Amino acid sequence: MACFFRRSIAEKLGRTLQQSEDAFIPALSAVPVFKKQQSADFKLSISTLRVSGILPSSGDIQLQTENLANQLKLDSLVEEISAGSGVINFKVNRKLLVQKMLEPFGEESEKFGLNSELFNTLNRGTTLVEYSSPNIAKKFHAGHLRSTVIGNFIANLKQSLGHSVIRMNYLGDWGMQFGMLGAGFGQFGCREKLKQNPLQHLFEVYVQVNKEAEHNEDLKQAARDFFRQLEQHESEAVSLWKQFREITVDEYQHVYKRLGVNFDVYSGESFHQDQAQEVVQQLQSRGLLKTSERGTGVVDLSPAGDMSSVCTVLRSDGTTLYITRDLAAAIDRQEKYHFDEMIYVTDKSQANHFHQLFQILPALGHSWADRCQHVPFGLVRGMKTRSGEVVFLEDVLDEARARMLHNMSQSKTTKELENPEDTAEKVGISALIVQDFKGPLQSDYTFDWDRMLQAQGDTGVFLQYSHARLCSLIRRNEGAQAAIFDPSLLLEQTSVTILQHLLRYDEVLYQSAQDLQPKHLVNFLLKLCHLIASAHRELPVKGSSEDVAQARLRLFSGACSVLANGMRILGITPVDKM
Known part of the structure; x- marks a missing residue:
């Protein structure tokens, strides 16, 4: 495994420079592979050693590189050492590389790469991740899909x-939209339709009441009255609200199950309406709550204290807002779960909201606010199904499954499957996820059904196809598998290149843990699939002698x-036939 080699090279460096071997681990990394090109396995960054004070930070860096490379001796583990541009390259003994990298797959293959010393610096405490967070009665659209799959990853x-x-x-299950829905359901709602297709019907009522309220002042007032009744816990309003909430959560759970989430x-938000009023009192008692000219309650966030930048926490009628409830929610979660970090996954339009949230919490005396983080993501353009604009996520999943089923029926290589719909569903969802994860999360991207569902190219379909092909190879040769194999x-070069690529798995996970971006893992797995495709051609199992077939x-x-483990971390369920 990579950690065995990294540790051994670090020991060698520690002995030469009379330093602790741990000091060298962060400066050592596996060399990315290029098809067919022989390369070293690890490189040592001299500038990292200069920054950490192991080597003097002044002087010619290239001279330092060459001097250190000359001091290091070869041994049974390292068979080549060379100085590059500001790095020292290490090539390890080939037979040992094969043996150590493939050893773990005898027993605990799902733990491969996870016991690396790279993760020792991570603060492994309690992490609370808030994601998906759709609004009840509003459409569950592409943005919620992004939040769901990113948060799950x-x-x-x-x-x-x-x-x-x-x-x-954290459901959007409170606020003025419920005033609208409550008032609207009385006029436009139908209990029968609510039973048949709850989300669709609530959405239709919501659209209709908003349209009507544009030119109907009485309806607007009825909405305000209904929301005030909710905030005052009046039983009729609360009963209707509960019904909407339960129906919606049931429907969402069905969609989440399909996504494997x-x-x-x-x-x-409804859980924190009373606590939100307590937050308002705390802001008041600390002298942080001011009243604006419009009669709303605000907190002054301007550095100069001149009210040039304020955050509104209370409407003029005394009802709370989204940010007030978010403050209450954060405080409640810290008391309940004692989290070491809390991560919010929402689109980038909410960046300012979280900026304000993370400013007000410390002002209220909550020093743990610096352990909260917002992971923003960009918008998806052009997500349409054949029937038109996407309103519900369910429609996207149905379309992905239908298109994938069609593609599979056209393909010559498709196997006879017990449940083709289920396979099409899983492969379609992997296509959605990989399309979403290939670039930086903050980037907007244009949704493209055809490109997303291609079997060739860097897609989720290609990942699934590669996995299914490997499973088929292993099934066909069940009798040939053995506990021991001959590394020689x-x-x-084809097999060495795959193993060199696997050396980077723990680094890729570490990098993803640092910046919470899935693209590192996606690109690693796609590269692995390309290397496997070459190996299928060049390293046949069928027709080889028994010991070669075993190896x-x-x-x-x-x-x-590794492919299956990585896919599961991304939130993809690997299929073993397609």
């Missing part, structure tokens, strides 16, 4: 690295294992 990643993770869905806690039979199967099952 972050929660999976943190969990795989040993954090205790709380997955939270689950939550530990369904929370919502895997010294061709190659060990390589292919190792690659299959």
Whole structure:
């Protein structure tokens, strides 16, 4: 495994420079591979050693590089050492590389790469991730899909690295929209339609009442009255609200199940309406609450204290706002879960909201606010189904499954499947996820059905196809698999390149844990699939002698294992036939 080699090279450096070996771990990284090109396995960054004070930060860096390279001795582990431009390259013994990298796949293959010393610096405490967070009665659209899959990836990643993770869905289940819905349901609602297609019907009522209220002052007033009744816990209003909420959560859970997403806690703004009033009192007692000219309650966030930048926390009629409830929610979560970090996953238009939230919390005396983080993402353009504009996520999932089913029926390589719909669903969802994850999360992107569902090219379909092909190879050769294999039979450049690529797996997970971007893992897995495609051609199992077949199967099952583990962290369910 990578950590065995990294540790051994760090020990060698520690002995030469009389330093602790741990000091060299951050400066050592696996060399990215390029097809067919022989390269070293690890490189040591001299500038990192200068920054950390191990080497003098002045003087010619190239001279330092060459001097250190000359001091290092070869041994049974490292067979080549060379000075590059500001880096020292290490090539490890090929047979040892094969043996150590493929050893773990005998027993705990799902743990591969997760026990790396790179993760020792991570603060493995309790991580609360708030994601998805749709609004009840409004459409569950592309933005909620992004929040759902990104949040799920972050929660999976943190969990795989040993954090205790709380997955939270914070529903938009309070606020003026409920005044509108409550008032509107009385006029436009139908109990029968609500039973048949709850989300669709609530959405239709919501659209209709908003349209009507544009030129109907009485309806606007009725909406305000209904919301005030809710805030005052009047039983009729609360009963209708509860019904809407329960119906909606049930419907959402069905969609989440299809996506393979689950939550530990369904929370919502409604849970914090009373605590929001307490927050207002705390702001008042600390002298932070001011009254604006319009009679609203505001907090002054301007550096000069001149009210040039304020955050509104109270309407003029005394009802609370989204930010007031978010302040109450954050305080409540810290008291309840004692989290070590809290991550909010929402689109980038909410960046200012979180900026204000993270400013007001410390002003209220909550020093843990610096452990809260907002992960923003860009917008999706052009997400349409055949029937028109997307309103509900369910429609997108249905369309992905239908298109994938059609593509599979046209393909010559499609296997006879017990449940083609289920396979099409899983592959369609992986296509959605990989399209979303390939670039930086903050970027907007244009949704493209055809490109997303291609079997060739860097898509989720290609990941699934590569995995299914490996599973098929392993199934066909079940009798040939053995507990022991001869590493000297895997010294061709094709197999060495795959193993060199696998050396980077823990670094890729570490990088993803640092910036919470899934693109590192996606690109790593796509590259692995391209290398596997070459190996299928160049390292046949069928027709090889028994010991060669055993060794190659060990390589292919190792690659299959890492591919499946990585896909699961991304939130993709690997299929073993397609």
